[in-house]
Amino acid sequence: MRRDLYFTDCDLNLDKLANLTGINKYHLSETLNSFAGKPFYQYVNEYRIAYALKEMEIISGQSEEFNFLSLAYKSGFKAKSSFNRYFKEITGFTPSEHLKILRQPKIIV
Template sequence: MISELKIEEKYKNYELDSTEMDNIITAVNSYFKLKKGHLDSEFNLDKLSLDLRISKVKITQSLNLQLKTNFYQYINSLRVEEAKRLIDEKQESNFVTIGYESGFKNKSTFYKYFKQITGATPSDYKKMLLE
């Protein structure tokens, strides 16, 4: 509750209404669905802002207020979804490769966010799929 008030306070001087924020979120979601920028481990907010021609502040504000997440949490959740898809799709279980293919820079970052988002390690997730 307090953090939500801080976020709203932080953006009080920016004149974005909920319709514009919804439009930005739609543009961001469409971008990642089509261009799959999250699969590039070097992808960042600057690149997204340039490609969409929407300011970083507007993108950040929209993600924070509409989705209650920040850019890196958002992009890592997309990467984890991709990793889950790859784990489900592939017979092999080389999770390091799957992490790289999903856009993570290294094994520890992949494992950290995978467990944080799914509540399971990649190998435990794979076991649950097989049960």
Template sequence: MHLSTDEQRLLLQSLEAYLHKTKIFTDAELNLDKLAQGAGISKYHISETLNSYAGKSFYQYINEWRIRRAMEQIRFMNEKALPVNVLTLAYDCGFKAKSSFNQYFKKITGLTPTEYIKSLVAASVTIHD
């Protein structure tokens, strides 16, 4: 049985609250079964909602969460003038390889992680002059 649009919207809200609270998306071994079990939501309903309501695959959705976290961490580290190790950041956000991290980062932001870091550094230098 298919979920209504309202049911999908509510399911997505519930899923996002769960992801925000638990940060389970940083688990490199996360899969649909593990997410469904943790969130207490049917994996079929999650999959249906992501595909038809959000227009994304499970991994696309999770990787977007991972990249958002990476961007937050880069901004935080930049504000504190701390160096960013891209490989450590990739693992910390749930990626198994730097190459897939770079690929998704560029796909979502239009920049590589290094370009993004440089753009923040350049912006902060400009502001503080």
């Protein structure tokens, strides 16, 4: 999942991931539920948000306008509203709040 960035495919579903990995979809689903303790879409969306956070970290130093819609699509979301909802659910911040925090000057003591 992580190495091949399967989660960035906005049409990724359990069947598609099973075909990509060669793992039976029922086994894959059971493994996620048992060992990861979460259903498929929660698992995928956590990967997507982690990817978005890394991208934001990289881009935060640039002074140009940030395009959250592009980031949502690049991370594997079909809609900005879903991206915003899962981002806030997972991080506790909206994407724009997180970017504002990243762009604050760092104080070195």
